[in-house]
Amino acid sequence: MILYLHIPFCDSKCFYCSFCSYTDKNNLKEVYLEAILRQFEREEKRFNISEKSITSFFTGGGTPSTFSPSLLSFFIKKITHYLISNAEMTIEANPNSATFEWLLGMRELGFNRISFGVQSFNDEKLKFLGRAHNQKQALEAVENAWRVGFKNISIDLIYNTKCDNKKLLLEDITIASALPINHLSAYSLTIEKNTKFYKIQNAQKESLYLAKYVINLLKDNGFLCYEISNFSRGYECFHNKGYWQHDDYIGIGCGAVGFYKNKRFYPSRNLEEYIKNPLLDKVENLSDEELLFEKIFLSLRSNTGLEFAKLPFDIAKKADILLKEKKCVMKNGRFYNTNFFLADEMALFLTS
Ligand SMILES: C[S@@+](CC[C@H](N)C(=O)[O-])C[C@H]1O[C@@H](n2cnc3c(N)ncnc32)[C@H](O)[C@@H]1O
Ligand code: SF4
Structure with missing residues (x-):
């Protein structure tokens, strides 16, 4: 069994993003914590979780680095006895909010893997994507993660944007390859409804040629493709593999999804509604x-x-x-x- 926790808070909204995230509701963090604890108590019974049965715990977002270590510690205390001793514990982070102290706090809570939303090291492209960080911050965040003891570090990149060409992607991948990371996710930009990019023309440059170029360049730098968007330089993400193999997964939080046997559970994507009733979800039966x-x-x-x-x-x-x-x-x-x-x-x- 694997466990996912969703943190639906972000500092700003990136122009391509349709994930469940809020930029103006920071005052709801404490009550959100209470809601996720309540939902977890229900899932303990629904998923019949037994001691030492959770093999991986992934905290994603939104932006988990907007959530303080002390707030997250209440949830960690609740789940610790369910985790196997060497469970993969991943936290997502954004370079602008993953400070040295926050990274240290995450190590102290037991996280042993971190995934940074870098997207690019090119400052112009970062601006175009609506990101809140620059190259310098991205490099510092990864180096600090290494310094506080993360040995499993991953970064996300996005390609096939209007800004991309071979030269830019070569620079992005060369910089990425010099970092102490053993995993990289490279996503081809998709244009999603209700995003800024949905309203503008030509944000995307859909190119199979560039996609193949990215994959080959990553291969030359030791990153092997083990899923269409995921590359390992010695470490394959156990949690992701759980999804692809249809393992049962517990999904906690606003906009999270759970899966048990032949059912999927969808709690509300509306933050206030979720906080009001975290036990309310839509159930999908799969044949x-x-x-x-x-x-x-x-x-x-x-x-x-x-x-x-x-x-x-x-x-x-x-x-x-x-x-x-x-x-x-x-x-x-x-x-x-x-x-x-x-x-x-x-x-x-x-x-x-
Ligand atoms: C759960 S998201 C958010 C992680 C984190 N909040 C961040 O943005 O840094 C994980 C990744 O999905 C990718 N992603 C999100 N929306 C996308 C889109 N429309 N097209 C391609 N990749 C996307 C980004 O690379 C992002 O880092
Ligand atoms: S891409 Fe990440 S940081 Fe940007 S709005 Fe989406 S979840 Fe938030």
Whole structure:
């Protein structure tokens, strides 16, 4: 079982972002803490959590670095006895708010992995994206994280924006590669509804050529692609792999999502509504066919693979065609995609 906690507070709203986050409700942090503690108490029973059964805990956002170590410590106390002794504990952070003291506080709370939303090291591109930090702050934040003892550090980059070209991406990846990080996520910009970019023309430069350039450059610098947007230089994120393998996950917070057996739980994305009643959520029931199709889509986008023997006969027959065409490979009874760019196309072929 894995656990996700959502912190829906941000210092400012980036122009591309549609995540559940608020920039003007900092006065609600304490009552939010009370609400997440209440929701967790309900999930303890609903998910039937037993001692030492949670293998990873991920705190994401929004911006967790807007939440103080002392506030977060109340939640950590509540979950500690459920965590296995070497649980992966990841916290997301933004370079402008992850101060040395905050990073130290997170280490003291037990976090052993940190993921920074860097997006780029180019100050012009950072401005274009509406980010609240610059290159200098990003470099300092990663170096400080290393200094306080984080050995598993990841950064997020965004590419395929209007600003991107080979020269800029080469600079971004060269700078990233010199940092003490063992993981990198590189996302192709998507234009989401209700964002500033949705209203302007040409923020995105959708280019398969640049995407392949990024992947090859990362490979040359020792970052291997283990999911369409995730790259490991010696460390694959255990928590993410849990999602792709359809493990059960507890989702705590406004805008978080939980998954148990064949059900998904969606607490409110409205902060005031969530605080008022953190136990209220929408429940989605998934059929066996929906679960199987999801599993196929997720596993073809990553190196988690699919157990061949468990595939229904008609899908296994089509999978066999992909094996014969050398688009996929079999290892120890599992079926793996070798080209993540074709993942969605292959998944459609298998499921239609
Ligand atoms: C949960 S988000 C937020 C993390 C953190 N608040 C931050 O922005 O620094 C994780 C990552 O998703 C990526 N992301 C968010 N919206 C995106 C979009 N529209 N297109 C591509 N990547 C996006 C960004 O790289 C971001 O760092
Ligand atoms: S990208 Fe991150 S920092 Fe920016 S608004 Fe979204 S959640 Fe907040």
